Amino acid sequence: MTDAKQQTPFDVLQYLRQELMPHFLCPGCGHGIALRALLWAVHELGIEKDNLAIVSGIGCAGRTGAYIDANTFHTTHGRPLAFATGLKLARPDLEVIVITGDGDCLAIGGNHLIHAARRNLDITCLMLNNEVYGMTGGQVSPTTSEDRYTTTTPLGNTEAVFDACKLAEGAGATFVGREVTVQTPTLKNLILGGIAHDGFAFIEVISDCTEIYGRKNDLGSSAEMILSQKSAMRPETFENNIIDRPFRPNALPTGVLAHDKTRPEYGAAYRASIKAQQTKK
Amino acid sequence: MIIVGVGGQGVIMVSKVLATICQMQGHQVKQSEVHGMAKRGGGVFSHVRFGEKVWSPTIPKGGADVLLALEWAEAMRWINHLRPGKGIFISDTQHIMPPFACRSRQRNADAAYTRETPHEILEQIQDGYAMDATTMARDLGNERAANTMLLGVLSTALDFPAEDWRDVISRFVPPKTVDINIKAFDHGREWAELVHENPDHAAEQLRRPEIAPALLSEAGEHDGDFVQLDINVDWCKSCDICVKMCPERCLKLDDQLKAVLHKPELCTGCRICEWLCPDLAITVHRDPANVKASA
Numbered sequence: 374m375t376d377a378k379q380q381t382p383f384d385v386l387q388y389l390r391q392e393l394m395p396h397f398l399c400p401g402c403g404h405g406i407a408l409r410a411l412l413w414a415v416h417e418l419g420i421e422k423d424n425l426a427i428v429s430g431i432g433c434a435g436r437t438g439a440y441i442d443a444n445t446f447h448t449t450h451g452r453p454l455a456f457a458t459g460l461k462l463a464r465p466d467l468e469v470i471v472i473t474g475d476g477d478c479l480a481i482g483g484n485h486l487i488h489a490a491r492r493n494l495d496i497t498c499l500m501l502n503n504e505v506y507g508m509t510g511g512q513v514s515p516t517t518s519e520d521r522y523t524t525t526t527p528l529g530n531t532e533a534v535f536d537a538c539k540l541a542e543g544a545g546a547t548f549v550g551r552e553v554t555v556q557t558p559t560l561k562n563l564i565l566g567g568i569a570h571d572g573f574a575f576i577e578v579i580s581d582c583t584e585i586y587g588r589k590n591d592l593g594s595s596a597e598m599i600l601s602q603k604s605a606m607r608p609e610t611f612e613n614n615i616i617d618r619p620f621r622p623n624a625l626p627t628g629v630l631a632h633d634k635t636r637p638e639y640g641a642a643y644r645a646s647i648k649a650q651q652t653k654k
Numbered sequence: 655m656i657i658v659g660v661g662g663q664g665v666i667m668v669s670k671v672l673a674t675i676c677q678m679q680g681h682q683v684k685q686s687e688v689h690g691m692a693k694r695g696g697g698v699f700s701h702v703r704f705g706e707k708v709w710s711p712t713i714p715k716g717g718a719d720v721l722l723a724l725e726w727a728e729a730m731r732w733i734n735h736l737r738p739g740k741g742i743f744i745s746d747t748q749h750i751m752p753p754f755a756c757r758s759r760q761r762n763a764d765a766a767y768t769r770e771t772p773h774e775i776l777e778q779i780q781d782g783y784a785m786d787a788t789t790m791a792r793d794l795g796n797e798r799a800a801n802t803m804l805l806g807v808l809s810t811a812l813d814f815p816a817e818d819w820r821d822v823i824s825r826f827v828p829p830k831t832v833d834i835n836i837k838a839f840d841h842g843r844e845w846a847e848l849v850h851e852n853p854d855h856a857a858e859q860l861r862r863p864e865i866a867p868a869l870l871s872e873a874g875e876h877d878g879d880f881v882q883l884d885i886n887v888d889w890c891k892s893c894d895i896c897v898k899m900c901p902e903r904c905l906k907l908d909d910q911l912k913a914v915l916h917k918p919e920l921c922t923g924c925r926i927c928e929w930l931c932p933d934l935a936i937t938v939h940r941d942p943a944n945v946k947a948s949a
Contacts, residue, residue, distance in 0.1 A: 385934050394934070395889040398932065398933075400891035400892055400893035400932075401894070401895055403932060404932070405933055405934060406932050409934055555930065583893070595895045599930070
């Protein structure tokens with residue numbers, strides 16, 4: 374992070390594979406905003422493109438990583454964290470960032486998430502939560518809110534909603550955060566904190582799916598959707614406030630929800646144990 | 655007497671001084687004050703009544719013998735409380751622009767501040783003083799002493815000994831600023847006497863260029879006025895977020911349903927459209943050098 378780098382203003386075009394643009398995402402998809410926030414954080418940290426490894430899974434969110442002009446790896450469904458674990462252990466010099474969706478991370482890759490969080494390897498996991506399987510036509514996902522219509526829940530969703538941040542925190546992630554896309558600079562700062570954190574960082578980005586999810590549930594235009602997402606959230610700073618009334622009863626907290634600096638990072642501990650074993654022989 | 659001003663100017667301090675000095679002269683005094691929020695549209699005022707016997711602490715409209723205003727718009731707000739034809743009007747010509755008076759976020763924009771100039775008001779009032787006390791006090795060394803300077807002007811109208819005034823003022827102002835406040839008080843007295851002798855003296859002072867409100871004079875120092883929006887129409891997918899989220903409503907979708915900047919003069923370069931464009935199609939340039947580099 375040199376001073377000269379910080380002075381150059383952020384230009385998202387430098388970090389994009391411009392020949393692939395415009396991207397495949399639907400009009401008004403919040404994943405694009407999350408992509409900008411991620412690249413902005415990378416720029417502010419001064420990470421070289423060659424030292425940046427983006428691992429992404431399947432789905433709209435997974436496809437988003439392909440537009441970044443860096444080392445990108447598009448993996449099988451639900452396994453980006455497994456791939457990233459191997460990558461980070463083999464190449465600890467790389468800054469490994471996982472872009473994954475709610476279905477990718479919580480349904481198919483749920484097992485990988487809890488174990489990646491448990492190990493506390495220095496990976497940043499960016500989960501773009503749009504509450505639906507958008508790429509396959511709008512099926513119900515583990516984070517779909519109650520009573521919402523999808524192609525597989527034509528009568529309204531009756532399943533309980535997964536709180537991904539609580540899951541990650543419970544599984545042992547040492548940095549957990551949540552933010553909405555409409556707060557782009559705040560989201561950028563959160564991602565920046567996650568990447569800079571030495572250990573597993575899990576960041577849930579509340580994104581919007583206007584074309585499929587929003588249309589089926591009458592959630593209005595993209596602008597209305599991102600604003601309603603913002604109003605449904607409760608900044609973490611208000612968490613312990615007695616005056617709770619401005620927020621909805623089931624409002625999810627945003628901001629940094631957990632930050633534990635005491636747990637050792639897995640990669641360093643693993644290499645130390647190997648070294649100890651080698652010196653013994 | 656009514657004393658009005660904006661929070662922090664010393665309205666309460668001035669009224670305390672007045673109440674005390676009236677008591678010292680053997681009058682009965684009643685004082686009533688409200689400290690609202692003048693900058694948000696409320697009022698900061700203090701009523702001081704004195705005499706042999708005072709019944710009510712407040713002064714009705716058109717019943718004030720003295721209106722002492724520490725700020726020009728507040729003076730205009732309260733001028734109808736002055737006794738018609740007889741009341742003494744003393745005001746600072748300083749402008750403190752309240753935020754709600756700003757009609758738009760453009761720099762140097764037209765603001766809804768009171769349009770009356772000191773000349774217009776003084777022509778209609780028999781015994782009126784409008785002085786740029788803030789600048790004069792700043793010349794003396796501390797612009798916060800403007801209130802005692804106005805007290806100095808007032809002291810020439812009341813029949814109390816000057817020594818008592820100085821004594822009371824030095825009791826109420828912060829200990830460190832006693833000297834400057836006494837100086838300001840004397841300066842105000844001298845100024846008022848000059849005006850008594852030669853009414854044109856005040857007019858001459860006011861002929862100086864109008865003091866620009868601090869808000870506007872500092873605006874130019876902000877990072878340049880250059881704003882240019884680059885919208886990549888090939889990438890734009892007409893999602894409408896930029897149009898709906900722009901605080902100045904200066905973007906719209908054209909007949910091809912692509913975002914265009916249709917009111918460039920309103921754009922403040924706040925970058926909200928850039929941040930929220932999911933298609934990464936909008937770039938806001940604030941520095942002319944970067945435009946050349948990317949072109």
